[in-house]
Amino acid sequence: MNIPDNLKYAASHEWVRVDNGDVVTVGISDYAQLEMTELVYVELPEVGRTFKANDEVAVVESVKSASDIYTPVSGEIVEVNESLTDNPAKVNESPFDDGWLFKIRLSDPAELDALLDPDGYRAKISS
Numbered sequence: 001m002n003i004p005d006n007l008k009y010a011a012s013h014e015w016v017r018v019d020n021g022d023v024v025t026v027g028i029s030d031y032a033q034l035e036m037t038e039l040v041y042v043e044l045p046e047v048g049r050t051f052k053a054n055d056e057v058a059v060v061e062s063v064k065s066a067s068d069i070y071t072p073v074s075g076e077i078v079e080v081n082e083s084l085t086d087n088p089a090k091v092n093e094s095p096f097d098d099g100w101l102f103k104i105r106l107s108d109p110a111e112l113d114a115l116l117d118p119d120g121y122r123a124k125i126s127s
Contacts, residue, residue, distance in 0.1 A: 002030040003122055004096055008115035010072035011124060012054075015096065016115060019103070023078060024112075026071060027100040028060070028091060031125050036062040039088040044080040045102055051075070053111050058101055060091065071104060073111045079103040 007015045013032035017025045033039070041061040051057050051071045058069035080102045084090055091099035106112075116124060 001034065001125075002096065003118050005118045007096070008072070008112055008117065009121035009124075010070065010115055012070050012072075014070060014072050016072050016112065017096075017100075018112070022075075022106045022109060023103055024073060024106060025100045025103050026073075027095055028069065029121070030095050032067075033092050033095050033099075036060065036064060036067060037092075038063050039091050042084040042088040042091065042101070044082075044084065045077045047077050047080060049077050050107070051077070051104070053108075053114075060088070069101060071102075072115055073104060073106055073108070075104040075107045077102055078105050 007017050009015050013029045015027055015029050039060055039062050043059040045057040053074045054070050056068045057071045060067050081100050
C-alpha cells in the first residue's frame with residue numbers, strides 16, 4: 001500500500017498535498033480506493049463554493065457502495081479534476097497523481113497541523 005511521505009492525511013482517508021502558497025490538492029488514499037474497489041462514478045464539488053473542514057464535499061461510488069468525501073481543510077474550491085467524470089477509475093489507478101479530486105484555497109493554513117503525518121496515518125489504518 002502506498003502512503004507517500006510528502007502528504008498529510010485525514011482520519012477519513014483523504015490526503016492533502018500543499019502545491020503552492022495557499023492552494024492544496026485533495027484526493028483519497030490508496031487504502032480508501034482499495035477498500036472501495038472499482039470506482040464507477042465521482043460527484044465533484046462546485047468551483048467557487050466554500051466549505052469548512054470536515055464538510056461533505058464530494059461522493060464516490062464503486063461497484064460495492066457510495067462513500068462521502070470530506071474536505072480535511074476549510075476554504076474555497078478553486079479547481080476540480082474534470083477528467084474523473086469520464087474516467088472515475090483514475091482514482092483507483094493513480095490516487096495520488098491523475099486521480100486527485102479537487103483543489104482548495106486554504107482559509108486557515110493552521111488546519112494542516114491537525115492532519116496526520118504519514119506515520120500517524122500508517123498507525124491508524126493498521127489498528
